[in-house]
Amino acid sequence: MKAVRIHEFGGPEVMKYEDVPEPQPGPGEIRIRVIAAGVNPMDWKIRKGMVGKVPLPMIMGLDVAGTVDSGESGALFQPGEEVYAKVSIGQGGYAEYTVVNSTQAAKKPGSIGFIESAAIPTAGLAAWQSLFDIARLERGQSILIHGAAGGVGTFAVQFAKWKGAYVFGTASEKNEQFLKSIGVDEFIDYKKQKFEDVVGKVDVVLDTVGGDTFERSWGVLQPNGFLVSTVASIPEGMPEKYGVFAKTLMTRPDGEELAKIAGIIDEQQIKPIVTTILPLSEARKAHEMSESRHIRGKIVLRVAEDPE
Numbered sequence: 118m119k120a121v122r123i124h125e126f127g128g129p130e131v132m133k134y135e136d137v138p139e140p141q142p143g144p145g146e147i148r149i150r151v152i153a154a155g156v157n158p159m160d161w162k163i164r165k166g167m168v169g170k171v172p173l174p175m176i177m178g179l180d181v182a183g184t185v186d187s188g189e190s191g192a193l194f195q196p197g198e199e200v201y202a203k204v205s206i207g208q209g210g211y212a213e214y215t216v217v218n219s220t221q222a223a224k225k226p227g228s229i230g231f232i233e234s235a236a237i238p239t240a241g242l243a244a245w246q247s248l249f250d251i252a253r254l255e256r257g258q259s260i261l262i263h264g265a266a267g268g269v270g271t272f273a274v275q276f277a278k279w280k281g282a283y284v285f286g287t288a289s290e291k292n293e294q295f296l297k298s299i300g301v302d303e304f305i306d307y308k309k310q311k312f313e314d315v316v317g318k319v320d321v322v323l324d325t326v327g328g329d330t331f332e333r334s335w336g337v338l339q340p341n342g343f344l345v346s347t348v349a350s351i352p353e354g355m356p357e358k359y360g361v362f363a364k365t366l367m368t369r370p371d372g373e374e375l376a377k378i379a380g381i382i383d384e385q386q387i388k389p390i391v392t393t394i395l396p397l398s399e400a401r402k403a404h405e406m407s408e409s410r411h412i413r414g415k416i417v418l419r420v421a422e423d424p425e
């Protein structure tokens with residue numbers, strides 16, 4: 118099969134579009150014929166060797182949508198079913214076939230195609246787990262979302278709105294109308310305004326940016342508020358100093374949560390925002406775009422033609 122692998126860490130040029138053996142499912146696993154693969158900043162961080170030691174050569178990619186091709190005993194899905202999944206590092210999403218434990222997969226939303234479905238797993242689960250599993254965001258609470266126009270942010274904005282929260286979102290000027298259209302109540306242009314001057318105190322901050330943005334976020338939380346960061350580690354003693362809670366997200370694959378998200382999408386409550394679609398053979402270009410840190414929504418690689 119064709120896949121995009123790395124044999125060493127480095128720039129986009131270390132990714133090779135090449136022939137590799139097809140993976141075979143083990144007990145409880147399914148093999149997915151991949152139709153689309155999502156691209157995440159984590160992909161280029163892994164490619165650069167920023168995520169620590171991973172066995173090489175390695176097929177890139179963490180998010181897929183496709184059809185079940187074969188399965189082993191104990192697998193939760195049958196051949197032919199349309200699924201989407203977050204695959205573990207090394208299993209490989211940028212490939213014509215991938216193998217996952219069936220608990221990492223769910224039926225894909227019926228109301229959208231494979232391309233949009235492949236945009237969901239990592240970013241959608243990151244937003245879901247940050248807001249609901251960690252910060253326990255409730256109806257009527259307020260949330261500040263840093264990086265609201267990005268992959269994680271566009272899901273977080275829509276989930277927060279769906280829950281009934283009041284949403285502040287930061288991005289640059291070009292994203293103002295877009296973010297208001299997906300649920301941001303108050304837009305903050307981080308290049309022109311200090312969010313501290315706009316939000317007062319909020320119940321939850323979701324930080325997907327880090328650095329100075331993360332450091333300035335402690336001061337805008339209500340007592341017992343929650344700061345979740347997808348990028349920054351929590352310095353010892355800071356939550357106690359501010360009387361708040363804080364956690365760094367570690368997104369985990371979770372088929373049951375993907376099934377819940379699929380349900381909300383099928384009720385037309387939220388939609389994945391895909392702004393760039395490239396063929397699998399152009400994974401290098403996808404990484405260059407993602408590394409710019411100014412993509413709106415998601416980039417998705419088309420691996421095979423949609424059968425529909």
Ligand SMILES: NC(=O)c1ccc[n+]([C@@H]2O[C@H](COP(=O)([O-])OP(=O)(O)OC[C@H]3O[C@@H](n4cnc5c(N)ncnc54)[C@H](OP(=O)(O)O)[C@@H]3O)[C@@H](O)[C@H]2O)c1
Nearest residue numbers: 158243264266267268269288289325347366367368411412
């Ligand atoms: N820990 C985990 O489990 C986990 C899971 C998922 C993601 N992550 C990490 O979380 C981060 C975000 O992921 P992502 O997929 O959302 O990234 P992304 O899609 O690449 O984010 C791009 C967005 O960031 C915005 N942005 C850039 N600088 C900003 C700033 N200073 N203030 C506000 N917005 C800014 C851009 O908006 P403008 O163009 O308007 O500037 C753009 O829309 C990445 O570092 C990723 O690796 C971690």
